[in-house]
Amino acid sequence: xxxxxxxxxxxxxxxxxxxxxTIRLGGRSLHAGGPLHDRRLVSQGFExxxxxxxxPGDDPRSIDWRASARSRxxxxxxxxxxxxxxxxxxxxxxxxxxxxxxTWRLAxxxxxxxxxxxxxxxxxxxxxxxxxxxxxxxPPGRGQAAYVAxxxxxxxxxxxxxxxxxxPESCVPxxxxxxxxxxxxxxxxxxxxxxxLARLSRSTGALELIGIAAAEAVPELPESDRAVTLVDSEDGxxxxxxxxxxxxxxxxxERDKLLTRLGDYCRRHGIRWTMAAPHEPWDWLLIxxxxxxxxxx
Amino acid sequence: xxxxxxxxxxxxxxxxxxxxxxxxxxxxxxxxxVPALFLWRDLAPTPTAGAIQGPPDPIWWLRxxxxxxxxxxxxxxxxxxxxxxxxxxxxxPRPSLFAVEADGRARLAHAIDAVLIALAERGLPQIRLxxxxxxxxxxxxxxxxxxALQSALMRMMSQDKPAASLPPPEPxxxxxxxxxxxxxxxxxxxxxxxxxxAVGQTTENVGLVRLAMRRSLADLDxxxxxxxxxxxxxxxxxxELQVWLGTEAxxxxxxxxxxxxxxxxxxxFAGEPTGLLKATLSPPDALAEDDxxxxxxxxxxxxxxxxxxxxxxxxxxxxxxxxxxxxxARPGAxxxxxxxxxxxxxxxxxxxxxxxxxxxxxxxxxxxxxxxRSHPPRLTAPLQPVVLPSAHVPTTPLLDTELGPxxxxxxxxxTEDHWIGVGIRFDETDSAGxxxxxxxxxxxxxxxxxxxxxxxxxxxxxxxxDLVIAPxxxxxxxxxxxxxxxxxxxxxxxxxxxxxxxxxxxxxxHRRRG
Numbered sequence: 082x083x084x085x086x087x088x089x090x091x092x093x094x095x096x097x098x099x100x101x102x103t104i105r106l107g108g109r110s111l112h113a114g115g116p117l118h119d120r121r122l123v124s125q126g127f128e129x130x131x132x133x134x135x136x137p138g139d140d141p142r143s144i145d146w147r148a149s150a151r152s153r154x155x156x157x158x159x160x161x162x163x164x165x166x167x168x169x170x171x172x173x174x175x176x177x178x179x180x181x182x183x184t185w186r187l188a189x190x191x192x193x194x195x196x197x198x199x200x201x202x203x204x205x206x207x208x209x210x211x212x213x214x215x216x217x218x219x220p221p222g223r224g225q226a227a228y229v230a231x232x233x234x235x236x237x238x239x240x241x242x243x244x245x246x247x248x249p250e251s252c253v254p255x256x257x258x259x260x261x262x263x264x265x266x267x268x269x270x271x272x273x274x275x276x277x278l279a280r281l282s283r284s285t286g287a288l289e290l291i292g293i294a295a296a297e298a299v300p301e302l303p304e305s306d307r308a309v310t311l312v313d314s315e316d317g318x319x320x321x322x323x324x325x326x327x328x329x330x331x332x333x334x335e336r337d338k339l340l341t342r343l344g345d346y347c348r349r350h351g352i353r354w355t356m357a358a359p360h361e362p363w364d365w366l367l368i369x370x371x372x373x374x375x376x377x378x
Numbered sequence: 379x380x381x382x383x384x385x386x387x388x389x390x391x392x393x394x395x396x397x398x399x400x401x402x403x404x405x406x407x408x409x410x411x412v413p414a415l416f417l418w419r420d421l422a423p424t425p426t427a428g429a430i431q432g433p434p435d436p437i438w439w440l441r442x443x444x445x446x447x448x449x450x451x452x453x454x455x456x457x458x459x460x461x462x463x464x465x466x467x468x469x470x471p472r473p474s475l476f477a478v479e480a481d482g483r484a485r486l487a488h489a490i491d492a493v494l495i496a497l498a499e500r501g502l503p504q505i506r507l508x509x510x511x512x513x514x515x516x517x518x519x520x521x522x523x524x525x526a527l528q529s530a531l532m533r534m535m536s537q538d539k540p541a542a543s544l545p546p547p548e549p550x551x552x553x554x555x556x557x558x559x560x561x562x563x564x565x566x567x568x569x570x571x572x573x574x575x576a577v578g579q580t581t582e583n584v585g586l587v588r589l590a591m592r593r594s595l596a597d598l599d600x601x602x603x604x605x606x607x608x609x610x611x612x613x614x615x616x617x618e619l620q621v622w623l624g625t626e627a628x629x630x631x632x633x634x635x636x637x638x639x640x641x642x643x644x645x646x647f648a649g650e651p652t653g654l655l656k657a658t659l660s661p662p663d664a665l666a667e668d669d670x671x672x673x674x675x676x677x678x679x680x681x682x683x684x685x686x687x688x689x690x691x692x693x694x695x696x697x698x699x700x701x702x703x704x705x706x707a708r709p710g711a712x713x714x715x716x717x718x719x720x721x722x723x724x725x726x727x728x729x730x731x732x733x734x735x736x737x738x739x740x741x742x743x744x745x746x747x748x749x750x751r752s753h754p755p756r757l758t759a760p761l762q763p764v765v766l767p768s769a770h771v772p773t774t775p776l777l778d779t780e781l782g783p784x785x786x787x788x789x790x791x792x793t794e795d796h797w798i799g800v801g802i803r804f805d806e807t808d809s810a811g812x813x814x815x816x817x818x819x820x821x822x823x824x825x826x827x828x829x830x831x832x833x834x835x836x837x838x839x840x841x842x843x844d845l846v847i848a849p850x851x852x853x854x855x856x857x858x859x860x861x862x863x864x865x866x867x868x869x870x871x872x873x874x875x876x877x878x879x880x881x882x883x884x885x886x887x888h889r890r891r892g
Contacts (some may be wrong), residue, residue, distance in 0.1 A: 177413030
């Protein structure tokens with residue numbers, strides 16, 4: 082039976098989430114501390130953000146002579162961008178996202194809720210659904226109409242039944258210049274998704290990651306049925322073993338090592354990342370992710 | 379008792395351990411989809427393609443029971459109502475069972491051995507011997523051991539066989555046949571036998587089939603004898619034939635008898651007919667019982683008749699002239715001729731000839747068509763009747779006239795009360811001087827004696843078929859036990875039970891898969 086994964090995404094709960102994020106930000110920008118989406122457009126703002134030494138190509142009209150006199154160096158003024166930033170939410174639709182289905186439900190909830198929150202803060206948000214290629218995309222937009230369209234697209238999408246590896250780098254052609262990209266995935270790749278993150282980092286203004294660790298991916302089996310043939314949900318390869326507590330624990334340890342490597346990579350490269358369990362509430366997860374300190378690259 | 383029509387299918391039960399083995403090698407069928415197989419790939423795989431060795435799945439008991447039920451159903455099980463622990467052993471009581479086989483043992487002993495071995499295999503100690511020609515004649519044996527079987531068989535073979543007191547044959551009882559040969563008989567109903575016990579190997583036998591003697595009609599003081607020897611075997615046989623009178627050998631012949639033929643020898647000798655006349659064959663062969671025959675010469679001795687002095691002279695003359703009669707004293711007489719006026723009261727056979735006055739003119743009599751044992755003489759002269767006093771007992775007229783019965787007979791069945799009353803004055807009959815009174819007296823006295831007084835040969839016969847000891851054709855045993863008619867098929871019940879187990883197995887499988 083097909084159920085709407087966004088059924089729990091009530092409007093008042095979304096608005097409470099926005100208020101909570103606004104209060105916790107204390108007037109800061111949603112992407113405060115992170116790189117701006119387009120360095121060349123900074124000078125067109127009105128709110129002073131910083132001074133820095135003049136570089137080739139800087140407009141001489143932006144030289145702050147008084148500040149330069151105090152510092153004995155030519156300094157130019159930099160202004161906060163008053164225009165909205167452009168966000169792109171990449172939602173993994175590979176087959177592994179459907180095992181178990183709570184993974185997909187949480188991923189869809191996070192994507193739709195994040196779109197709502199970011200649009201509420203005045204930014205433009207686009208979404209791209211991918212597996213080994215871009216399955217569907219909605220261009221960046223803002224306002225109620227854009228949110229409703231994106232929510233409908235998410236609600237109507239399901240993970241592919243078979244095949245379809247997780248290749249977020251396939252979305253690079255549709256990523257706008259300087260866009261902030263949020264990748265929502267289970268990160269189940271043998272390289273721990275680090276290759277895709279490296280590729281995306283080169284094409285985006287900022288990159289964030291929300292990973293969903295499917296802790297309940299292995300069912301409890303009776304003792305008489307523990308000899309099983311495991312089938313990969315994406316490539317269909319098979320592997321026969323005895324599925325007991327020992328093998329389950331070994332698999333979890335392997336997955337934890339994978340996630341540890343992923344976390345180390347994100348820390349080294351200044352990628353804001355959050356790991357979630359499928360049973361966690363989507364709103365708490367978003368608060369935890371949006372308010373996490375953004376690291377410098 | 380459970381019986382199986384195709385028990386070879388039970389070998390299929392040997393596959394049940396294979397079911398247990400297959401349930402140890404399990405796990406290949408359940409596929410589990412996981413989101414990332416590479417997390418598992420470094421774990422040790424099972425040695426074979428998805429199958430592992432381990433304790434068998436407990437459901438193997440259910441499937442083994444299911445397989446066992448199907449195998450047993452294929453074997454055609456049936457429930458046979460417990461038959462009575464008795465067996466009808468049909469025998470053909472032929473003298474050949476007394477034949478001696480080559481090993482020196484009687485054929486009857488071999489038959490008893492065969493029966494005891496067969497009974498031991500079947501485990502039925504209770505049997506009923508039945509005569510094949512008379513199913514109700516036989517004997518029940520509670521515990522068939524050698525002595526009991528031998529005694530019962532000897533009684534069946536003897537002259538005074540057991541009474542026909544057995545219940546009719548029952549279809550659910552096993553029927554066996556014990557015989558050396560079975561000659562066809564139109565009066566014998568066809569029967570099926572679950573088992574046929576054939577006995578006998580010896581074939582050669584020569585025996586006496588007839589010993590006959592009579593007084594020589596030419597010389598009543600001499601006795602003529604006839605002896606017949608028959609060869610019932612397959613080879614010519616030479617035997618020594620002897621005729622004995624008491625312990626004295628009257629004659630000895632060496633006879634050569636071809637198979638299937640007989641040889642007659644005749645002998646005439648003079649002498650007082652006393653003692654036993656015997657014929658013997660020597661040396662003895664396989665069946666010694668048919669190597670001798672004997673006759674009692676006393677049966678041709680003259681009958682002692684006590685003649686009343688009041689009897690008419692023609693009667694006295696007739697008795698004196700008759701070679702088969704001899705006058706004697708009343709105590710030792712076999713027949714009494716009473717010429718008194720009262721009906722006889724003696725318990726011996728009596729010819730009552732009252733010497734009363736004539737009751738009218740001579741008449742011609744006519745014999746009453748009663749059951750006469752022999753034809754009376756034809757009377758050609760008129761008879762002078764005498765009024766017979768009332769006997770006050772029921773009588774039967776033998777010779778009747780328009781004036782009334784002239785000869786009456788009193789027979790009291792079961793007793794010696796037998797007399798014949800004659801109302802004829804022989805001394806006043808026109809034929810008194812002729813032969814008719816003698817012939818009439820001979821007929822009447824022979825009727826009282828129960829046999830002809832003279833001229834009848836005494837014969838001891840033996841059927842030639844009784845001399846045949848060669849084993850012959852016997853019916854083939856029936857393919858299926860006779861008692862299988864009461865077997866109830868259990869296959870349907872087993873299949874129903876197997877269907878229930880299949881449904882239980884499917885339910886358990888569905889429940890496991892969730």
